[in-house]
Amino acid sequence: MIDLDDTDRALLRALQQDATLTAAELGRQSGVSQSVAWRRVKRLTEAGVIKGRRLDLDREALGFGVTVFLGIKLVAKGHGSLENFERAVSAIPEVQTVQHVLGRYDYRLQVVARDLSDFERVLRRRIMTLPGAGEVEANVVLSEERRPGPIG
Structure with a gap:
């Protein structure tokens, strides 16, 4: 530090x-x-404090009006199943972030879609078919407030 x-x-x-x-x-x-x-x-x-600089795109202006956070519980939790899941989920362009977490679910995903029917398509055809995907919980974002990180 x-x-x-x-x-x-x-x-x-x-x-x-x-x-x-x-x-x-x-x-x-x-x-x-x-x-x-x-x-x-x-x-x-x-020193690694600044990891890079990124472009912040307006998802709605690009036609992606829906953001959903998914909690995914894997059926099996061996090392190979985690790697297979992570590799497969990373190939889905609508998945913006993949977080391996502790708690009720094994993974937390941030998914963007054009609308709810587009999200349903992504969920059914891409996410539910991922290797090891079991229980899924979806939370649709209604509004978002950006907050700066903790600099002090």
Whole structure:
């Protein structure tokens, strides 16, 4: 774990809001020079605090109006069955995230679809046919509020 000071936290908060900011813009927002901002971001990246920068797409604008979280319990839980399930589920483009979790279910998936009938198609033809898939619970997202991560 790396120690973060106030400047590091300010840089991270600014990047969370807009990952496309230049070092000059980051420096202005954080009260440091461009070169200090650049060196700090480089250090945070090399330390693994910044894992990358990603593009945040508007799913609805792209025609994906439904997001569903699925809890999936596997029928068998051997090492091979976990690997087979993970490999197969990762090949489904509508599945945005795959999380191996503790609790009632073995996996938690985030699935996007154009509408509920499209989600039903994905569920029946792709997810329910996955190797080892057993019990499934679906939670349809009604609304979503984005919250920044814990920087302090």
